[in-house]
Amino acid sequence: MTVLSFAVLSVxxxxxxVLSGFAMGWVSHFWDLGLTQQAxxxxxxxxxxxxxxxxxxxxGWGSRRQSGAVGFAVGYVAVMLVMLGYLTGGNIVFSAKLVNYVFLFGSMIALAVGVMRSLVLPPRPTPTVTGAL
Incomplete structure (x- = not known):
């Protein structure tokens, strides 16, 4: 079950x-239009x-394992690495604008923190009272 949830969450x-990468393309497309668009x-x-x-x-919560969050992060990072590559015409998907760097580094930090915080600890045993009052 762990392998299946890892695979599904990787997809x-x-x-x-893919969706956030192309959404980021729209944000960076309008980046040079002024201070309002940058904000x-x-x-x-x-x-x-x-x-x-x-x-x-x-x-991580849905799979009840940290491997679910890791699977999601691995799939996301794989797409980001492909989007950083060069296209046939020599252009890259993410241009060299500040907003793209904030997005790329910020997404890696958000994923790392999300994976670390999704560690599911076993429930603490409740103390039982022995003896009657």
Whole structure:
């Protein structure tokens, strides 16, 4: 069951990575239009990072294992590494703009914290009272 949840959540991480990568492309497309667009872009990046952290935590919680969060993070990072590669025309998917670096490094930090915080500890045994009052 652990392997199956890891595989399913890796595919989910791939899907979220593709969607957030292309959403980030729209944010960086409007980055050069002025200070207002940059503020909105940074707010969008922060919102994406909060959602990414939450999804990573939910993956760990839903699978009841830290491997679920790791599977989600592995799928997401795999897509980000592919998107950093060069296209046939020589262009890269993520341009060299500040907002892209904030997104890339921020997403890695959000995933790392999400994986570490998704550690599921066994429940503490409740003390039993022996003897009647």
């Amino acid at each position: 989910a991480g791939l899907g979220v990575g 909105v872009g940074l707010a969008a990046v922060v919102a994406q990072l909060v959602v990414l952290y939450t999804l990573c935590r939910l993956a």
